[in-house]
Every structure is written in structure tokens, then in C-alpha cells.
Amino acid sequence: MSAPVIEAEHLRLHYPVLSMRARSLRNAVLNRAVGGRLLKAKHETVTVLALDGISFTLEEGDRLAIIGPNGSGKSTLLKVLAGIYEPDTGRVSVRGKVSSFLDLSFGLEHEATGRENVKTMLRLKGLKKDEIEARIPEIVAFSGLENYFELPVRTYSSGMFARLLFSTATAIDTDVLVMDEWLSAGDAEFVERATARMNAMFSSARVAVLATHNPKLVDTVCNKVLVLEKGKPLYFGLVKDSPGNF
Numbered sequence: 629m630s631a632p633v634i635e636a637e638h639l640r641l642h643y644p645v646l647s648m649r650a651r652s653l654r655n656a657v658l659n660r661a662v663g664g665r666l667l668k669a670k671h672e673t674v675t676v677l678a679l680d681g682i683s684f685t686l687e688e689g690d691r692l693a694i695i696g697p698n699g700s701g702k703s704t705l706l707k708v709l710a711g712i713y714e715p716d717t718g719r720v721s722v723r724g725k726v727s728s729f730l731d732l733s734f735g736l737e738h739e740a741t742g743r744e745n746v747k748t749m750l751r752l753k754g755l756k757k758d759e760i761e762a763r764i765p766e767i768v769a770f771s772g773l774e775n776y777f778e779l780p781v782r783t784y785s786s787g788m789f790a791r792l793l794f795s796t797a798t799a800i801d802t803d804v805l806v807m808d809e810w811l812s813a814g815d816a817e818f819v820e821r822a823t824a825r826m827n828a829m830f831s832s833a834r835v836a837v838l839a840t841h842n843p844k845l846v847d848t849v850c851n852k853v854l855v856l857e858k859g860k861p862l863y864f865g866l867v868k869d870s871p872g873n874f
């Protein structure tokens with residue numbers, strides 16, 4: 629059997645939420661009340677434990693749904709898988725090129741044109757100049773932006789913006805697809821084409837991971853599920869063997 633595509637072992641991650649310094653007004657009042665003793669705690673940070681002991685392995689062909697209530701750690705786990713966040717402890721190894729769609733508009737410049745922004749986004753994804761040039765005609769065509777492609781993105785409607793980001797993000801070859809909800813954006817005509825493209829990408833990736841609140845997607849496009857609650861794993865395994873309905 630070939631090596632797993634994703635191995636996550638005992639992942640834990642805390643977010644710093646409030647430093648004692650950030651609570652300065654409350655601090656000042658408190659500090660006076662306790663006669664200055666709070667100063668001793670000035671470097672302390674209040675944290676939230678967003679991931680607590682997450683382990684799983686995904687093989688070639690697996691389609692994982694991550695489900696759980698708001699704040700259960702889904703997006704945080706996706707960011708760890710995409711290499712955006714480092715876990716505090718534990719280890720994640722991903723074999724292959726990851727497309728995450730989580731940081732789509734990262735680096736976007738509002739005064740720059742659609743074309744210039746596409747180049748920047750692809751460069752940030754690690755593509756070389758000739759690879760970028762080769763992809764642009766298809767991105768222009770799929771986005772349907774026509775002349776708007778040459779205008780600053782500050783002139784775009786939100787639908788146009790979504791077209792630009794989606795067309796660019798899905799123009800990149802990927803081994804491992806990591807998504808926060810199913811991407812679809814824009815007007816009805818574009819949503820139809822975008823959905824078809826998402827389906828194709830989702831089924832052609834070696835491994836795909838989707839965080840979702842949509843039970844229908846879990847049943848129809850995924851074979852495995854990880855159920856999170858307050859950052860802890862409640863269940864990981866095959867959708868067909870999982871307890872409860874989504």
C-alpha cells in the first residue's frame with residue numbers, strides 16, 4: 629500500500645486571545661484594586677484551545693468532511709493542513725501540492741488591475757513567469773470579466789471579485805484540496821459553471837478535505853468524516869459507519 633497522503637498526529641493549537649496588556653483599562657482598575665500586584669502578570673496571555681488532540685490519516689482517494697458546531701475548530705484545522713498555522717504540538721505531514729482557497733485574496737491590491745492581481749496571486753502560489761502567462765487566457769475566459777480584467781479591482785462588484793478569485797484559485801493544479809465550505813459565487817450562470825469546476829477539482833484531487841455544515845455534501849461527496857466538538861475529535865472514520873446524522 630502507498631504512503632498516506634495526509635498524516636496528522638496529536639495536533640494541539642492555542643490562540644492567544646487577550647494579553648493582560650490588551651486588557652489595559654480593566655487592568656488599570658484591577659491593578660489599583662489589588663494594589664499593583666497585577667504588574668507581575670503583564671506578560672501573561674489568555675488563550676483558547678482551538679485544537680485538542682486531533683489525529684487522522686488520509687489515503688489516496690479519500691474525501692474527508694470536517695463537521696462540528698460553530699467554533700469547534702474546523703477552519704483552524706484546515707489552516708494547519710494548509711501550512712498557514714503551525715500547531716503548538718503534534719505533527720502534520722502532507723505529501724503533495726496543497727491548494728487551500730483559504731487565503732484567496734491574500735496579497736490583493738485594490739488599485740491594481742485584475743490581470744496584475746492574478747499574476748501576483750499566482751506568483752504567491754509559487755508559479756513561475758511562463759506558467760503564469762500560460763494560465764492567464766483560461767482565467768480570463770472562465771471569469772467572463774472581459775474588459776474589466778484590465779481595470780483596477782476597486783471598480784469591481786462583489787460578484788466580479790468572486791469571479792476573479794475563483795477563476796484564479798481553480799486554475800492551479802493540485803494534489804490536496806483543502807476547502808472551507810463549497811465555493812460558489814456570482815450570478816446563476818457563473819455558479820453553474822463554478823459548481824461543475826468544483827466537482828471536477830474535488831474528484832480529481834488525490835485527497836480532498838472539506839469543512840462543512842451541509843449534511844448533504846457529507847453524504848454525497850465524502851467517504852470519511854471527522855466530527856469536532858470544542859476542538860476535540862468525537863469521531864473519525866467512514867461516513868457510512870459514523871454514528872448520527874449530519
Ligand SMILES: Nc1ncnc2c1ncn2[C@@H]1O[C@H](COP(=O)(O)OP(=O)(O)OP(=O)(O)O)[C@@H](O)[C@H]1O
Binds near residue numbers: 644697702
Ligand atoms: N484568530 C483567532 N484568534 C483567537 N481565537 C480564535 C481565532 N480564530 C478562531 N478562534 C477561536 O478558536 C476556536 C475555533 O475556531 P474555528 O474558526 O476554527 O471554528 P470553526 O469550527 O471553523 O467555526 P465556524 O463553523 O463558526 O466557522 C473558537 O473558539 C474561536 O473563537
